[in-house]
Amino acid sequence: MSTTKLDGAQALIKTLNDLGIEYIFGYSGGAALPIFDALETVSGNIKFILSRHEQGACHMADGYARATGKPAVVLVTSGPGAGNTITGIMTAQMDSIPMIIITGQQVTWMLGKDAFQEADTFGITMPVVKHNFLVRETNSLPRIAKEAYHIATTGRPGPVLIDVPKDISQSEFTGDLDPDIDLPGYHPETAFEINAEAVTRAAEIISYAKKPVILGGHGVMIARADAELMELATTLNCPVTTTLLGKGIFPETHKFSLGMLGMHGTAYANKAIVECDLIINVGSRFDDRIIGQADKFGALAKIIHIDIDPSEMNKMIHPDVEIVGDAKAALRALNKQIKPLETSSWLATLEGYKKKFPLAYRKQGGLRMQQVLDELYQLTGGKAVVATDVGQHQMWAAQFYKVNASYNWLSSGGAGTMGFGFPAAIGAQFARPDDTVVAVVGDGGYQMTLCELATAALHKLPVKILVLNNHYLGMVRQWQEMFFDNRESGVNLEGNPDFVKLAEAYGIVGFNIKRPADVGKVLQKALDYNDGPCVINAECIKTENVFPMIPAGAALEDMLVEPPKHKMAKPIGST
C-alpha cells in the first residue's frame, strides 16, 4: 500500500514501471489526459516517445519487441486514437508480438451514448488482440496491467489492450499496488510439459529419414531455442530452411542453411520440401505463403510439427506427430533421443540445386533492388538490424540480406502491413541504440508512415532509411503483369515527392543512388553517417519481378524460377 495518495493513472504507470517497461510510444488526447499527466508525476525509468500517428506508435512498440523479445507499451486516446492503432495491433497479433496497448476512454457513464471521441474500443479490437480489458474499477488497474503483461509475454505472445475510462484513471486509488493476477483460464506453464510419448515417436520417425529437412519458424526465436535448433540440425546432418519470421534462428551462412522457403523463397528450399522424406517443423504455423497447395506440401514426407499453440495442429497440414509445447523444451527432449543420420547424398543433391538455381540478378540495364540489398548485406557484414516494409523489396531483402542471429530481422509477415518498416526501425533503434538499424522500405509503404521522420529527427536516431524507389506498387504490378495481361490498375505512384528534399525539410540528411556503380559508395557514406537519421533514395528499375515465385495456392513443385514464357492462369490461392 502506498502512503501518498495516487490516482488510478498513477497506479497504472507505477505498475508498468515495476513490470520493467522501458518505453511507451504514443499520442496524447483528451480521454488519456490523466494517464499522460501520470507520466510526468510518477518517477521511474519509463521513457515516453511521441509519435506523429498512432499506427506509427504501434509499429514502434512492435519493432522494439521484435528487436529485443520484450514488450513495449502503446498509449493513445479514445475514439480515433484507438481506431488508428488497429492496423498496428493486427500486425502484432498476426506475428505473435508481445505488446500492451493502453487506450483512453470516455467516462463510464457516457459509454454507449455516442459521446465525443467515444468508440467501442473493447469491441472493435477484440478480433485483433490476444486479450483485452475494459477497466471498470480504479483499484483493479495494477492487477489488470500485470495480467496484460503476463498474457502478452507468455505462451504464444500477442498484443493485449487495456481500455481505461477517464473517470477510472482519475479517481483515487485505494487498492493494492502489487496484487496477484487471477487468470483461471490461462495456463501457459503447460507449454513446458512435453508429451514424452510424442517425442519418442518423433525420434523414431527421424531415425528412418534419409532426406530430412528442418523448417524453423518464429517460435524458435520466441522460445530462444536457437542453440537447441543448431544441435538438432548438426546432430542429424539436416538442412534447415526458415520462414520469413524465422530469419536469424539459424545462421543463413551455415552450410546447412537453405534460406527462406515459400512463395518467394529459394528454389533449393522449395525443392528440398518437395523431395524430402521428413519435415521437422519447429515453431512455424505452416502459413499459406510457405505451403502453397496444402495437400501437395511435403507429399513424400513424414511431418513432425512442434508448436506451442494446440490450435495450429491440423489447421493447415496434418502432421504424423504433434508435439505441443515450447520449442526449447520440446527440442531439449527430442535432442536427447536422436542419433546422427547419414545424409551426405541428400546434402549433395541440395548443394547441386544451390549451384543450379542460385539467387542471382543482373547488374546491367539499370539499378536493381537486389543489388542494393546484396551490397548492403556485404557492407554491414549481415550484422545490421533490418526492418522491412511489405512488397517486392521485402522479398528481395529476405533473399539477399542473410541474417545470422535472432532479433535482427523485423518484417510484417502474417498481416503484410505496408507502412510497418520505418516506424518498426525507429522502435528497434530505441531498443538497441548502439546497433546499426536499417529500414528497408519501398516508395509505397514508406509514404504511409513517413510522418515519423519527425520522431526520428527529434531523437537524432541514427536509423538508415533505405527507400527502394521504383515509383510503383511493384508486387501488385508484378501480379498484374503476370496474371492480368499486364493491365496496370492502381499501382502507378506517379507524383512521388523527392525523398531527399523531403528528408531535408525535417533536417535529415539524404543521399541518392542512381547508377549501379554508385551503390557501394553511397551506402558506405550513409552507414558512416551517425549524426541522426539519413535517407537513401535508390532509383530502381520500374518493372523488375521477383523470382523464384510460387503462384498463390499452387504446389511448391510448380515454382517459377524465372519469368514464364507463356501466359499464366490466374492463381487459385488467396492473394
Add this chain to the structure above:
Amino acid sequence: MTSDSSFAPLPDIVGGHTLSMFVNNEPGVLMRICQVFARRAYNLDSVVVSRGRDPQFSRLTLGISGDPAGLEQIIKQCNKLIDVIHCFEHDESESVTRELALVKILINPGDQGEVLQILEHFGAKTVDLGTASVIAMIHGDSNKVDAAIHLLSKFDIVETVRTGKVVMARGEATT
C-alpha cells in the same frame, strides 16, 4: 400474422454438435466466443448461458451445426480464449441433454381433448389454458421436443419458444 406453424421443426438441432464451456462471468465473453464461430461461418443453433454455482463463472451450452473437421479447430480456438476455463464437445451417449419448449396453440373447442392427450403422452405440462388457446411446456431431449411439436403441428401452433439444449456429462466426467 406470421405463425410458427408454417415452419417444420428445426431439424439441424438434431444430430448437431453440443459444446459445453465453463467461462469467466465477465462482460464480452459471449462476444469473444461468437467471434470464433462467426469468423469461420459456423452457425449457432442454440446458446444457453447461465451463471455458475460460483458466480465468478458462467456455463455455456452451444448447439452447433457445421463441418466436424473444422470443429476440432474451433474447440481449440475457444480453449485458447483467456476467458474460457474449458470447452468440451459432448457425445450424446456419454452425456445427458435436455431442452424445454413453450408452445402456444390456438384451439377449437372440439380439439381441446386431443391436444391435452398428446401433451400427456409426452409428459408435457399445460402452463396456460384459455378458451381458445393453450401454452404447453414440453421438456426432454431435443428429439422428444421435436416429436411433440411435430405431432402438435396439425393444430394451429402460433408460437414456439425453445430454450436450446443444456448438456451435462454422465457419471463423474466433467461437463
